[in-house]
Amino acid sequence: MHDIANEAVKFIDLNVTYVIFLFVLGFIGGLVSGFIGSGGAFVLTPGMMSLGVPGTIAVASNMCHKFPKALVGAYKRFKYGQVDIKLGLILAASAGLGVQIGIKIQRFILEKWGQAGSDLYVSVSFVIVLIVVGAYILLDAMKISKSGGSERVSLIARKLQSINLPPMITFKTANVRISFWFTVPVGFATGMLAATIAVGGFIGVPGMIYMLGVSGLVSSATELVIAFVMGLGGSINWAMHGMVDIRLVLIILAGSLLGVQLGAIGTTYVKEYMIKVVMATIMLIVAVSRGLAIPRYLNQLGVMSIGQNSVKMLDAVSFVSMCLALLIGAIIILAAMYRAKKSAYTPKALAEAR
Amino acid sequence: MSNLSGTNHKNGLRNSRKILVVGDKGFFAESVINHSIHLAERLGYDLVALSVDVQCEGRAFGNSAASTRRLLEMADRHGIYCSQMVRSGDIEFAVEDTIHEIKRVEIVVIESETNSESIRNISVPIVSVLSDTNKKGDTSMVASKSSKAVVIGKTAGYGVVSAAFCAAAFTHADTIAQICSRGGWYAAVPITTVLVFSFVHGAFAHNLWSALGIEAFKRDQVRQTEHKVIEKRKLQRKRPRAYAPVNPFHRID
DSSP: OHHHHHHHOOOOOOOHHHHHHHHHHHHHHHHHHHHHSOOSHHHHHHHHHHTTOOHHHHHHHHHHHHHHHHHHHHHHHHHTTOOOHHHHHHHHHHHHHHHHHHHHHHHHHHHHHHHHHHHHHHHHHHHHHHHHHHHHHHHHHHHHHHTTSOOOOOHHHHHHHHOOOSSEEEETTTTEEEEHHHHHHHHHHHHHHHHHHSOTHHHHHHHHHHTSOOOHHHHHHHHHHHHHHHHHHHHHHHHHTTOOOHHHHHHHHHHHHHHHHHHHHHHTTSOTHHHHHHHHHHHHHHHHHHHHHHHHHHHHHTSSOOOHHHHHHHHHHHHHHHHHHHHHHHHHHHHHHHHHHHHSOOOOOHHHHO | OHHHHHHHTTTOOOSSOEEEEEEETTOOOHHHHHHHHHHHHHHTOEEEEEEEOSOOOSHHHHHHHHHHHHHHHHHHHTTOOEEEEEEOSOHHHHHHHHHHHHOOEEEEEEETTOSOSGGGGSSSOEEEEOOOSOTTOOOOHHHHHHHHHHHHHHHHHHHHHHHHHHHHHHHTHHHHHHHHTTOGGGGHHHHHHHHHHHHHHHHHHHHHHHHTTOOOOOOHHHHHHHHHHHHHHHHHHHSOOOOOOOOTTOOOO
16 A cells, blocks of 8 residues: 555646646636536546646545535535435445446456556547437437427436336435436446546436436536545545645645636526536547547557557647537536626616616 | 606505505515516506505614605606505515505516515516515615625635645645655545635635626526416416306397
């Protein structure tokens, strides 16, 4: 345990550029997280690594920033009446199990095929999950916006809700009554994906929407509860291994706590399907970004051969497009907030109107 | 114009359609005044200002008289006929009684913060105006200025503490790095540090956005009210109506 710590404790030297970069990255990640319930984490780890932070410290510091950010975001959205705590805690329980299984699968692949194989597994998971789920969400959001902006419970969810399999649980805020057994796969998949690609919400939020029939607003808010529980557990684990660089955590938190509150406020201004639009956009761009990183791992495994320069170029494009995904998500959120605020009815001061 | 101002303060009511503006505890919020005037102008209705007050004494009376005067002045300035009434007791009964008494009330305008669920059951459509006041309904200019000052003060206060925290963490970076890297029970150090910082910086962030005027949009109250009005209308439509079939071929000699 402590051997890893002694080996990898190379906490980097920070300068002003690094600090600003991490602050801005944290802010945008927090903004997206506060709005769609997840995201930001998958950019922060590679972002830190691009500054020279060793992988394990980047992952540990990322996780240590995730749980307080999720706590603040969840608290804020709870005040707006969007969080279903009971649902969040029940899903977090099965997510915990999913995380453990996910870690075991990662270790098995690492032992069998080495680091390149592990990275390939992660990237392929990214691409498949994000393209399939992202496309589905985008199509759904486009259908809703064409039909006039009101969300409808999906057919699958309605069928599952009608099946009476005890114990049946009523989730008041989510306005859903469903068997406990149908919540287990959603939570489990969230945990597994979190252990694999560090963003469980990309399965958790769509799972709640399309399988359990929860609205986009409540599921993205409830996801923050799951993120808090998982993040706290993981952080304690990493901190006990001595992997957390508190300076990185504080800088990223400084930005993300500002962003997460702004994102949470933003959800009260926009139509509910906007959450799906932002989520789908980010997922699809990140899928492309991760897809561009796959040739490098195939090259390392000897499955295909490409030149070193091409690998470097693909890596650079992959990283830039990942940052772009977050940036585009943030721009969509801010633009939607700005438009909604402008068109909200505010009675003019009557003296001036005369 | 002067005629209108003369009759404004009497209870002279005309036989035209009216908008009933309800002042809970005798107080009319700025947003309610603005909205009522806009509505009346657009629809060409008269206004009736109903002050519902349990007691007409003490500080509450001072504020309520000022806001009523403001509504009357505004109505006068916009050429809207506005009369005034005072009722005491339960707001729902006061409003229903007034509606039956003065006839032709088409719309009732109230503040969304009105502390009465039962008022939603009255027989006339309600326009619930969102207010950006605090729960006590204190919208005086002095109060809003001082609450803004409080928010700015809190932002600065939490900001200073947050900055001091970061400065301390960075100036003692080596010591902290050493403690964090020890692992084991020392895990409590980064976890606790992060939680304390989150509390302080989170409060700073919250107050900063409030100070910049970026706050949550409270649309749930409007949605609830709209929903209740629509439900009420549906129920009213379902009520059985008397039906008298007329035989067109029946000759009345």
